[in-house]
Amino acid sequence: MTVDIPLVNGTSYCTLTAHSKEAFEKTVKFYGDFLQLEGRSISGNSTLLFNGAVSLKLDLEIDEIKQKVAEAQYEQLKSTTITQDWRASVHESLVFNTANIQENKNYLVEENLPRQAYPTDLFPMQLYTLDPLGNVVGVTSTKNAVSTMPTRPPTSDESVTSSLVSKVPSYTDLKKAVPTSDTYPSLPASSNKPKKAIAVMTSGGDAPGMNANVRAIVRTAIFKGCRAFVVMEGYSGLVHGGPEYIKEFTWEDVRGWSSEGGTNIGTARCMEFKKREGRLLGAQHLIEAGVDALIVCGGDGSLTGADLFRSEWPSLIDELLKTNRITEEQHSRYKHLNICGTVGSIDNDMSTTDATIGAYSALDRICKAIDYVEATANSHSRAFVVEVMGRNCGWLALLAGIATSADYILIPEKPASSREWQDQMCDIVSKHRKRGKRTTIVIIAEGAIANDLTPISSADVHKVLVDRLGLDTRITTLGHVQRGGTAVAYDRILATLQGVEAVNAVLDSTPDTPSPLIAINENKITRKPLVESVKLTKSVADAIKAKDFKKAMALRDTEFVEHLNNFMAINSADHNEPKLPADKRLKIAIVNVGAPAGGINSAVYSMATYCMSQGHKPYAIYNGWSGLARHESVRSLDWKSMLGWQSRGGSEIGTNRVTPEDADIGMIAYYFQKYQFDGLVIVGGFEAFVSLHQLERARDSYAAFRIPMVLIPATLSNNVPGTEYSLGSDTALNALMEYCDVIKQSASSTRGRAFVVDVQGGNSGFLATCAALAVGAQASYVPEEGISLEQLSQDIETLAESFAKAEGRGRFGKLILKSTNASKALSAESLAKVMTAEAEGRFDAKSAIPGHIQQGGLPSPIDRTRATRFAIKAIGFIEAQQALISDARADNDGFNPDDKELSGTAAVLGVKGSHIVFTSIRQLYDFETEVTKRVPKIIHWEATRAIADHLVGRKRVD
Numbered sequence: 011m012t013v014d015i016p017l018v019n020g021t022s023y024c025t026l027t028a029h030s031k032e033a034f035e036k037t038v039k040f041y042g043d044f045l046q047l048e049g050r051s052i053s054g055n056s057t058l059l060f061n062g063a064v065s066l067k068l069d070l071e072i073d074e075i076k077q078k079v080a081e082a083q084y085e086q087l088k089s090t091t092i093t094q095d096w097r098a099s100v101h102e103s104l105v106f107n108t109a110n111i112q113e114n115k116n117y118l119v120e121e122n123l124p125r126q127a128y129p130t131d132l133f134p135m136q137l138y139t140l141d142p143l144g145n146v147v148g149v150t151s152t153k154n155a156v157s158t159m160p161t162r163p164p165t166s167d168e169s170v171t172s173s174l175v176s177k178v179p180s181y182t183d184l185k186k187a188v189p190t191s192d193t194y195p196s197l198p199a200s201s202n203k204p205k206k207a208i209a210v211m212t213s214g215g216d217a218p219g220m221n222a223n224v225r226a227i228v229r230t231a232i233f234k235g236c237r238a239f240v241v242m243e244g245y246s247g248l249v250h251g252g253p254e255y256i257k258e259f260t261w262e263d264v265r266g267w268s269s270e271g272g273t274n275i276g277t278a279r280c281m282e283f284k285k286r287e288g289r290l291l292g293a294q295h296l297i298e299a300g301v302d303a304l305i306v307c308g309g310d311g312s313l314t315g316a317d318l319f320r321s322e323w324p325s326l327i328d329e330l331l332k333t334n335r336i337t338e339e340q341h342s343r344y345k346h347l348n349i350c351g352t353v354g355s356i357d358n359d360m361s362t363t364d365a366t367i368g369a370y371s372a373l374d375r376i377c378k379a380i381d382y383v384e385a386t387a388n389s390h391s392r393a394f395v396v397e398v399m400g401r402n403c404g405w406l407a408l409l410a411g412i413a414t415s416a417d418y419i420l421i422p423e424k425p426a427s428s429r430e431w432q433d434q435m436c437d438i439v440s441k442h443r444k445r446g447k448r449t450t451i452v453i454i455a456e457g458a459i460a461n462d463l464t465p466i467s468s469a470d471v472h473k474v475l476v477d478r479l480g481l482d483t484r485i486t487t488l489g490h491v492q493r494g495g496t497a498v499a500y501d502r503i504l505a506t507l508q509g510v511e512a513v514n515a516v517l518d519s520t521p522d523t524p525s526p527l528i529a530i531n532e533n534k535i536t537r538k539p540l541v542e543s544v545k546l547t548k549s550v551a552d553a554i555k556a557k558d559f560k561k562a563m564a565l566r567d568t569e570f571v572e573h574l575n576n577f578m579a580i581n582s583a584d585h586n587e588p589k590l591p592a593d594k595r596l597k598i599a600i601v602n603v604g605a606p607a608g609g610i611n612s613a614v615y616s617m618a619t620y621c622m623s624q625g626h627k628p629y630a631i632y633n634g635w636s637g638l639a640r641h642e643s644v645r646s647l648d649w650k651s652m653l654g655w656q657s658r659g660g661s662e663i664g665t666n667r668v669t670p671e672d673a674d675i676g677m678i679a680y681y682f683q684k685y686q687f688d689g690l691v692i693v694g695g696f697e698a699f700v701s702l703h704q705l706e707r708a709r710d711s712y713a714a715f716r717i718p719m720v721l722i723p724a725t726l727s728n729n730v731p732g733t734e735y736s737l738g739s740d741t742a743l744n745a746l747m748e749y750c751d752v753i754k755q756s757a758s759s760t761r762g763r764a765f766v767v768d769v770q771g772g773n774s775g776f777l778a779t780c781a782a783l784a785v786g787a788q789a790s791y792v793p794e795e796g797i798s799l800e801q802l803s804q805d806i807e808t809l810a811e812s813f814a815k816a817e818g819r820g821r822f823g824k825l826i827l828k829s830t831n832a833s834k835a836l837s838a839e840s841l842a843k844v845m846t847a848e849a850e851g852r853f854d855a856k857s858a859i860p861g862h863i864q865q866g867g868l869p870s871p872i873d874r875t876r877a878t879r880f881a882i883k884a885i886g887f888i889e890a891q892q893a894l895i896s897d898a899r900a901d902n903d904g905f906n907p908d909d910k911e912l913s914g915t916a917a918v919l920g921v922k923g924s925h926i927v928f929t930s931i932r933q934l935y936d937f938e939t940e941v942t943k944r945v946p947k948i949i950h951w952e953a954t955r956a957i958a959d960h961l962v963g964r965k966r967v968d
């Protein structure tokens with residue numbers, strides 16, 4: 011379906027073509043004069059967006075744009091357009107600016123380009139639109155935003171393309187799939203063809219989250235009408251074969267697995283599989299079991315093995331046929347090995363994915379251990395050398411170093427000579443000690459090496475600290491504790507979403523589709539070519555072996571390098587000569603607004619120490635806007651007084667919900683003037699968002715606010731417009747998940763017991779939805795949907811059926827998560843009463859209210875490390891915007907707050923898709939926010955609701 015849309019100022023128009031009416035309606039919404047495509051506004055000729063379901067053909071008038079910018083600048087922008095081959099953009103984005111789309115539109119509409127020239131699932135790309143001045147004004151929220159077949163519907167041989175349109179089962183599908191037996195039923199069978207059999211195995215070191223991955227794969231396979239198999243004991247199970255090792259699983263077999271640690275289907279390091287004979291047996295046994303597709307959850311080694319197995323498959327089956335170990339018929343039916351990787355390893359050493367399943371759980375264990383060690387170290391004023399796992403990868407050590415503000419780290423990726431690392435470590439430790447720090451924490455990755463490749467041991471580090479600095483030093487080797495325990499929320503959700511996507515990928519694949527690896531990039535689940543990911547991972551190891559450390563670092567994910575630079579910057583704080591010259595040094599104010607959220611202190615600490623390393627002066631405004639207006643609560647932050655803040659919960663500088671207008675905006679302007687602030691960072695949730703809006707609007711009246719201002723979103727509700735992630739939401743999610751695990755255990759001990767858990771989050775159902783996914787709750791009720799009586803009765807019936815079926819098996823308790831604001835009429839308590847009454851003795855329900863426990867104790871490592879990343883990006887934003895605004899600042903008459911560039915200097919930092927972006931508060935407040943409801947207009951996590959439902963067999967009535 012196609013529609014022409016004149017844009018607001020009439021200078022441009024675009025044509026949208028969608029593959030179906032549903033896809034079009036789902037993606038495109040009109041708000042008065044504005045058009046929204048998947049969450050972002052379009053106004054005038056500046057913001058044009060694309061989306062996976064819709065292809066956009068552009069026809070822009072560029073003359074007017076040309077007039078707006080100086081000729082030289084236009085020429086320069088024009089020449090910076092990147093026109094590289096799309097095939098080269100696997101790991102990067104292609105950038106257009108609107109002024110050049112006219113010239114480049116053939117990229118979008120040309121139908122005769124060879125097929126591989128278009129992006130596909132396995133060669134994804136993301137598209138940005140820049141306005142004439144170079145601001146990013148449109149960012150596609152999904153990879154492959156441009157359809158591969160822009161102007162016609164996909165044909166049958168383009169299944170990769172069509173799969174992009176709908177990756178998540180629709181509610182209509184869900185409604186059709188009504189459970190009728192012990193095994194959750196498949197979608198209505200489309201033919202008499204034998205059901206596809208999908209097997210999953212776990213391999214290499216176990217990792218928390220592997221069970222959630224297996225559960226999601228088994229249930230999604232069954233939900234999609236396939237048979238589900240598990241291969242026990244990793245590749246050994248393939249080598250041994252037979253029904254003892256390759257077992258068919260039912261829906262019930264994986265019940266409750268998302269909250270269990272380790273891997274219930276066993277794992278192994280299998281030497282036989284490294285030999286061809288082992289792989290030959292593996293192929294034979296898979297075929298004998300009738301398995302069509304294999305999903306391997308494991309680390310770099312396991313996926314290297316999977317890649318080799320895939321590439322050898324034709325020769326393996328030929329040999330099996332020749333030696334009469336399989337029949338002709340089997341040979342032709344299993345001609346292609348359909349294989350897919352989901353990366354499960356605590357090491358986080360696989361290229362092309364930001365995180366491997368289990369890595370953040372291991373990081374959680376490490377940070378908790380270091381937090382404990384700090385206390386004893388502080389008591390004795392001791393040094394500790396903490397050895398962490400990670401074989402040949404320093405990710406765990408690096409992230410733990412940031413999250414615990416360790417004094418020094420040793421990782422294999424950045425080796426130095428023995429002399430260098432010893433001097434560096436002693437220099438920094440002695441500086442910290444001289445300034446009054448009582449503890450010293452050095453984290454060493456088990457694979458740490460010097461630049462001649464000789465290993466560095468914790469004993470070596472211990473010796474240096476004792477001999478050169480005379481410190482009372484102990485070694486703590488954390489060992490397998492790091493791999494133990496249940497998965498953190500992030501890993502459970504990652505593993506679940508990757509499991510669902512792995513089954514989708516397997517079902518989408520054709521004989522020509524390269525085997526995929528399911529990855530995550532920032533906040534998006536993506537498909538990557540397995541073969542390339544393995545190759546890239548291996549090239550890092552090869553570069554290290556060849557002592558080409560620069561290359562190794564360059565081949566590492568950009569985020570790793572960013573983390574390393576961040577660690578070094580905040581760790582040196584004001585101990586060295588600042589980086590910037592005196593005339594570039596700024597006075598930066600930091601304020602917390604709203605309720606406390608995990609990671610707030612980490613953000614303040616990181617910002618302040620980073621400011622110091624740059625030469626800026628960081629000031630804290632204590633106790634929010636009311637503190638400033640009433641008590642002039644401005645204090646400069648010094649290094650020693652912030653010791654320990656990185657890992658502390660709550661808000662050290664105090665916070666409350668008062669906005670500038672409530673407090674006295676004139677008074678606030680006066681103090682901004684008095685202290686001559688050059689920039690402001692607000693850390694907080696929706697009140698912080700409103701505060702930024704008020705200050706930006708008051709620039710007209712108060713020159714003191716004509717400075718760069720940025721909001722770092724921090725709220726457990728995760729309802730700040732402009733971002734898919736707010737600090738504190740991971741901490742809250744873990745606190746709620748742990749609470750739910752305990753409640754579920756209690757429910758499981760009593761036959762036929764359900765708990766209705768009341769969940770915070772204001773008008774945002776993010777927390778309830780994600781927690782439901784992490785704990786496998788039977789249903790979640792959120793403000794965005796409310797509670798309908800029909801759905802409630804359906805849920806009660808589903809619960810009753812499910813309890814009836816649990817007979818004779820483990821007595822599994824059930825959870826229902828209810829956002830407080832999902833219904834004003836029905837509290838968790840009354841909902842539990844209604845359920846008990848309606849169940850008529852088939853089960854009973856109790857309520858449970860975790861309340862402010864959801865704000866969490868210590869911030870999670872994710873919130874701590876993301877806080878550091880956000881903090882440094884925020885200071886970078888202030889530095890970059892400073893030059894732009896400073897000229898306009900002094901000019902009272904000439905300052906035009908409506909100028910687009912100037913208004914862009916007050917922005918919200920956000921994670922969108924796979925990027926960190928800054929969006930102007932005007933854009934967000936005016937067009938992308940339901941101000942009265944205090945939520946963004948577009949809910950980015952909506953699709954996960956359907957997944958959470960289908961994994962527990964919830965039926966939807968609407």
Ligand SMILES: Nc1ncnc2c1ncn2[C@@H]1O[C@H](COP(=O)(O)OP(=O)(O)OP(=O)(O)O)[C@@H](O)[C@H]1O
Binds near residue numbers: 245310316355
């Ligand atoms: N090059 C290879 N060829 C064939 N099989 C391999 C290869 N490398 C690894 N494997 C198989 O994968 C198994 C697991 O590999 P490995 O011990 O390296 O763990 P991993 O998957 O990297 O996970 P982790 O590092 O988290 O423990 C090996 O025991 C072996 O069976």
Ligand SMILES: O=P(O)(O)OC[C@H]1O[C@](O)(CO)[C@@H](O)[C@@H]1O
Binds near residue numbers: 357401
């Ligand atoms: O459990 P194992 O076989 O001793 O292996 C330990 C290794 O496994 C990992 O935990 C995961 O690869 C590594 O960090 C560590 O080097």
Ligand SMILES: [Mg+2]
Binds near residue numbers: 355357401
């Ligand atoms: Mg490995």
